[in-house]
Amino acid sequence: MGEWIEACGSDDVEEEDVIRFDHAGRVFAIYRSPDDEYFATDGLCTHEHVSLADGLVMDEIIECPKHNGRFNYKTGEAKGAPVCVNLRTYRVKVEGGAVFVEV
Amino acid sequence: MSKHFVIVGAGEAGARAAMALREQGFDGDVTLVGGETHLPYERPPLSKDGMVAEVFAAKTIATAERLVDAGVAFRGGVTVAGIDRAGKRLEMKGGSTLPYDKLLLATGASPRRLAGVEGERIVYLRTIEDAQRLRGALGPGRHIAIIGGGFIGLELAASARARGAEVTLIEALPRLLSRGVPAGIAARIQARHLAGGVRLVFGDPIAAIESAAVSARVTLESGMCIEADMVLIGIGAAPNVALAEAAGLTVVNGIAVDERLQTTDADIFAAGDCCSFPLAIYGGRRVRLESWRNAQDQGNLAARNMLSAGEVGASVPWFWSDQYELTLQIAGLADEGALTVERELAEGSILFHLSADGRLVAASGIGVGNAVAKDIRLAEMLIGRRARPDMAALGDPGVRLKVLLSQGELA
Structure with missing residues (x-):
């Protein structure tokens, strides 16, 4: 079991968007889906380690801002070239207006 | 007898096409012929990270294992001397031949x-x-x-x-x-x-x-x-067209292909820096692009169309450049624009280019890191939809471009 860490306020992320969260030298990406659910993945693209939080969220896909590598942020699945390695995902819970990630 | 598809040129477009043929389920033979001895590698880092890094390491597009797993026969360090279109075979330097059912020319460009x-x-x-x-x-x-x-x-x-x-x-x-x-x-x-x-x-x-x-x-x-x-x-690059020209294919600032990347020979396609193609979003204007993204997109498209998909290319030109802490990104061709609207962001700025009738035709952005990436990506989608976004909204950083995207569908 990991440790639950407070990442951000639930209002800090807009719907269908993503923000970056740094913790203990690691980079995470926190997503809010169009249907108002929260998700978390590793924050750097598996292709060239670019921060995904600068990328575009469309529905359940995050697209890397550099080379358009695409992942399903709910499952971490890489959706084709240039990315071929999946993103690691993390459990998320929302409590008292804050988003927690299990790291 | 199984089909044999041959790709000449093992850069971004050629290597992508080889992998895409498999992703599309092609079960014939695939041969990827490269003039360099290296495995296919990414060129963008050569002037950027690769030049700055303490130790130089080429970034391969496909490792030897991946090529083997995909059933792609890679032949590096090979020079193609000619194309025998009637016999549907390549003539290699040294005298051997390589038959093909479909051929993709992804021969790239060379520095001027x-x-x-x-x-x-x-x-x-x-x-x-x-x-x-x-x-x-x-x-x-x-x-x-x-x-x-x-x-x-x-x-x-x-x-x-x-x-x-x-x-x-x-x-x-x-x-x-x-x-x-x-x-x-x-x-x-x-x-x-x-x-x-x-x-x-x-x-x-x-x-x-x-x-x-x-x-x-x-x-x-x-x-x-x-x-x-x-x-x-560094004064630009010229498309590698000698092979195509000698084979009698039409060349117009690159190997001329149609919107399906087909050359004037129905069994020969071309993709990437070496070809010129009509861009539907600009009324069929013929362009040649030297960019990583275009090489990827056209490699994928060529693979699908070699498998008779008959698909028309619909990508918006896009490229980036990294210099110091800054990244420049441009979607579309700025010279199509008659008017500009500027959007100032916290760590960058974007210039939107619109045609006289208000269509968004390009967006040029520069900023620290990937500060402009999200908006340029949204602009690219708006350009692809030939949207006429509200100019005041474009200039207002408080308005999310994503909102314009849903409005763009009504335009």
Whole structure:
């Protein structure tokens, strides 16, 4: 079991968007889906380690801002070239207006 | 008998096409022929991270294992001498032949050369070997002269400064990036290079470049002389069309293909830097793009159409450049625009280019890191939809571009 860490306020992320969260030298990406659910993945693209939080969220896909590598942020699945390695995902819970990630 | 698809050129477009044939379920034979001996590798880092990194490591597009797993026969270091279209086979240098059912030409482009300027102290950047030669000349106390204020020259200027070398960049025209980049953005890039300690010389044509054993000298028409350890020439690239031309295929600023990437021979396709194609979003204007994304997109499209998908390309041109902490991204072709609207962001700015009738045709952005990436990506989608977004909204950073995207569908 990991440790639950407070990442951000639930209002800090807009719907269908993503923000970056740094913790203990690691980079995470926190997503809010169009249907108002929260998700978390590793924050750097598996292709060239670019921060995904600068990328575009469309529905359940995050697209890397550099080379358009695409992942399903709910499952971490890489959706084709240039990315071929999946993103690691993390459990998320929302409590008292804050988003927690299990790291 | 199983089909044999052959791809000539193992750069981004060719390698992508080979993998895409398998992703599309093609079960025939795939042969990927490359002129270089290396496994397919990414060229963008050669002028950027690859030039700055302590240790140079090429970034492969597909490892030997991946190629084997995908059933792609890679033949590197091979020169194709000719295409026998009637016999549907390639004639290789050395006399052997390679039959094909469908052929993809992804032969790329080569740096334009200054006539007669060759030598140990002269380098043109395209390959790993070029990059390694140049890397060897960078470092504190070294001086490189760069001919050409385009992307290759500017990225190398930034990389050379990062490695502590002195840089003089010589551009024949009055400003940097005069092809395809708006003046305001070019001015910002120029200011960054000046702040970074690059000496810039404009509008002073080159009289002579001499390369000797230990140094080179660039003489300008004004009489100015620049002594350098290495001279990098980055004055654009020309498509590699010799093979296509000799085979009688139509060539128009590159191997001419239709919107399905088919050449004038129905069994031969072309993709990437080597081809020119009609862009539907600009009324069929024929363009040739030298960009990583286009190579990827066209590699994928060519693969699908070699499998008779008959799919029309619909990508919006897009490219990026990294210099210092800045990234430039451009979607669409800025010269299609008649009006501009500027959006200021916290760490960057974007110039939207609209046609006279209000369609968004391009967006040019520059900012720290990927500050402009999200908005440029949304602009790219709006351009692809031929949207007429509200100009006031475009200029207002408080309005999310994503909102315009849903409105764009109504336009």
